[in-house]
Amino acid sequence: VVGGGLAGLSAAYGMAMAGVEVLVLERGDYSGAKNVTGGRMYVSSLRGIYPELWSEAPFERPVAREVVTLVGKDEQTTVETASDRFLKTEPQSYTVVRAKLDRWLADRVSEQGAMVLTKMKADALLKDGTGRVTGIRAGDDEIGADAIIIAEGVLGLLGTEARLRPRPDPLHHALGYKEILELSPSTIEDRWHLNPGEGAAHLFAGTLTRGMTGGGFIYTNRESISLGIVVSIEQMARRTDGLESWQLLDDFKELPQIRPLLAGSTLVEYSAHAIAEGGIAQVPRLWGDGYVMVGDAAGLSLNALLTVRGMDFAVASGYYAAQTVVAAKKQKDFSGASLSTYEQRMRQSFVLRDLLSSKGIPQALENERLVTHYPGALANLLSGLYTIGPGPDVKLSRKVAAAARRHFLDPATLKDLWSLRKL
Amino acid sequence: MSIDAKLGQNAFKLDKQAHIVINQSVCRTSCVNRACLTVCPADLYSLNPEGEIVINWEGCLECGTCMISCDGKALSWQYPQTEFGVQYRSS
Numbered sequence: 001v002v003g004g005g006l007a008g009l010s011a012a013y014g015m016a017m018a019g020v021e022v023l024v025l026e027r028g029d030y031s032g033a034k035n036v037t038g039g040r041m042y043v044s045s046l047r048g049i050y051p052e053l054w055s056e057a058p059f060e061r062p063v064a065r066e067v068v069t070l071v072g073k074d075e076q077t078t079v080e081t082a083s084d085r086f087l088k089t090e091p092q093s094y095t096v097v098r099a100k101l102d103r104w105l106a107d108r109v110s111e112q113g114a115m116v117l118t119k120m121k122a123d124a125l126l127k128d129g130t131g132r133v134t135g136i137r138a139g140d141d142e143i144g145a146d147a148i149i150i151a152e153g154v155l156g157l158l159g160t161e162a163r164l165r166p167r168p169d170p171l172h173h174a175l176g177y178k179e180i181l182e183l184s185p186s187t188i189e190d191r192w193h194l195n196p197g198e199g200a201a202h203l204f205a206g207t208l209t210r211g212m213t214g215g216g217f218i219y220t221n222r223e224s225i226s227l228g229i230v231v232s233i234e235q236m237a238r239r240t241d242g243l244e245s246w247q248l249l250d251d252f253k254e255l256p257q258i259r260p261l262l263a264g265s266t267l268v269e270y271s272a273h274a275i276a277e278g279g280i281a282q283v284p285r286l287w288g289d290g291y292v293m294v295g296d297a298a299g300l301s302l303n304a305l306l307t308v309r310g311m312d313f314a315v316a317s318g319y320y321a322a323q324t325v326v327a328a329k330k331q332k333d334f335s336g337a338s339l340s341t342y343e344q345r346m347r348q349s350f351v352l353r354d355l356l357s358s359k360g361i362p363q364a365l366e367n368e369r370l371v372t373h374y375p376g377a378l379a380n381l382l383s384g385l386y387t388i389g390p391g392p393d394v395k396l397s398r399k400v401a402a403a404a405r406r407h408f409l410d411p412a413t414l415k416d417l418w419s420l421r422k423l
Numbered sequence: 424m425s426i427d428a429k430l431g432q433n434a435f436k437l438d439k440q441a442h443i444v445i446n447q448s449v450c451r452t453s454c455v456n457r458a459c460l461t462v463c464p465a466d467l468y469s470l471n472p473e474g475e476i477v478i479n480w481e482g483c484l485e486c487g488t489c490m491i492s493c494d495g496k497a498l499s500w501q502y503p504q505t506e507f508g509v510q511y512r513s514s
Contacts, residue, residue, distance in 0.1 A: 027502060027505060028510060029436075029506070029510050030510075032511065033510040033511055033512075034485060034502075034508070034509070034510075034511065035511060035514065036484075036486070036511065036514050037514070097513055097514065098511075098514060099511050099512050099513060099514060119505050119506050120505060121502060121504065121505040138505075139505070154487070155487040155490070157500075157501070157502070168487070168490075168491050169491065170458075170491050170492050173488075173491050175462060175464060175486065175488045177464040177484070177486070178514070179429065180513040180514060224513060226514070233462060233488055233491050233492050234492075236458070236461065236462050236492070237456055237458035237461070237462055237492040237494075238456065238458075239461065242461065243461060244460075244461045244463075244466060245461060245462050245463065245464050245488075246426055246463075246464045246465070246466055250424075267424065267429060267432055268432055268513055269432055269433055269511060269512065269513045269514055270426075270429035270430060270432060270433060270465075270484070271433075271484055271509075271511055271514040272464040272465065272484040272486035272488070273484070273485075273486045273487070274486050274487040274488050274491055
């Protein structure tokens with residue numbers, strides 16, 4: 001298993017449990033040491049996949065409150081949604097700190113008998129004359145295996161080099177970066193209106209990305225918040241005004257409406273990573289002779305505006321990869337034909353079904369009006385309704401009609417509405 | 424807070440060997456955008472007095488954004504050698 005993140009560890013866990021001899025290579029000092037996540041993992045689809053793990057996993061907070069802030073030029077509107085449905089008897093999602101979660105999972109994997117080698121970077125995939133993947137090279141060592149689980153993450157350096165997948169391109173990848181800001185649990189609960197122990201996912205869209213596809217986020221951890229920005233790499237790279245990516249976050253933090261959320265916090269870490277945002281169209285072939293590909297290495301992530309998923313796909317893909325390898329071992333057949341059953345398993349699972357049913361979303365999110373027009377327009381409409389001027393006030397119905405005409409009665413908006421049917 | 428101060432909070436294990444190497448002739452001949460100067464979230468790319476692009480790879484967050492954005496594929500980009508680079512504790 002190349003890579004000891006959620007996908008690789010999930011594959012290793014399933015294989016080791018079935019008695020397969022497993023070696024995991026992780027380049028960090030520990031699992032999670034090289035990982036950057038926004039911060040929230042959905043577990044509702046994982047109830048049937050290693051349920052014993054999720055009841056004990058060191059999550060941060062179950063997400064009880066979903067918050068979206070529309071950021072306009074001079075005004076913001078926030079919509080907060082709390083529902084018993086988010087928590088029920090078992091919460092549907094948790095905020096996570098991967099340095100904790102992955103490390104914990106690596107220990108569970110070791111308990112099942114797999115060997116997790118940290119501080120061990122795989123440098124290349126080995127292939128034989130027929131193109132079959134037969135092992136890996138790490139420094140001067142070559143390690144052979146019947147099957148290789150490629151779980152190297154979104155950059156896919158080894159898979160690209162071995163021509164098993166394309167090089168990540170700017171059009172279908174975003175840059176995500178964030179600060180970890182320490183805050184006391186009670187401060188977090190006060191500021192996000194939470195009961196003790198509960199968490200919030202707070203997304204921001206609008207002027208903060210300066211016209212580029214993307215947005216901001218805050219996820220509440222136990223004793224810190226993850227505050228960050230996601231922005232299209234292609235659009236960032238094409239700018240001609242010299243704006244630097246890191247400035248977006250500093251400017252965002254300075255907004256008078258954001259500042260009070262962060263007051264008194266201490267920065268303890270600054271992290272960044274590229275994110276795959278191409279959806280199902282960019283998922284490469286998931287298998288071949290001697291290998292299967294899982295998690296981010298296979299582009300298994302989905303930004304659907306209000307929900308951002310990847311970690312549940314990582315765990316599930318690892319689970320199905322393990323099932324596939326265990327079956328292949330019984331047949332003593334690790335050919336592509338045998339390992340292609342991984343794709344069938346994935347097609348029947350929520351992973352490829354959800355990616356497929358959301359195939360229109362990546363393109364829809366490229367619509368710049370999602371950041372340049374709608375958030376600001378809505379915030380402006382509402383702030384107008386709340387405003388009482390010095391003179392006689394205008395009738396409410398007139399105010400609404402005027403704002404609606406100004407912001408929403410134009411061909412572009414009608415076109416956008418029409419295109420919604422594809423989602 | 425400056426980017427340097429932010430990076431100063433991270434645990435880095437510094438390698439002596441660069442894991443990102445810039446092919447200057449590609450930069451000179453086939454790069455228009457110079458995206459690396461603006462996309463890097465750690466602000467590690469700059470121009471030296473000769474007008475060449477240089478990188479302070481020691482503060483690298485290993486995000487891969489510069490590699491992805493590089494038009495001319497001028498960057499030879501590897502993860503740092505085993506045991507080196509950033510080690511996240513809280514992300």
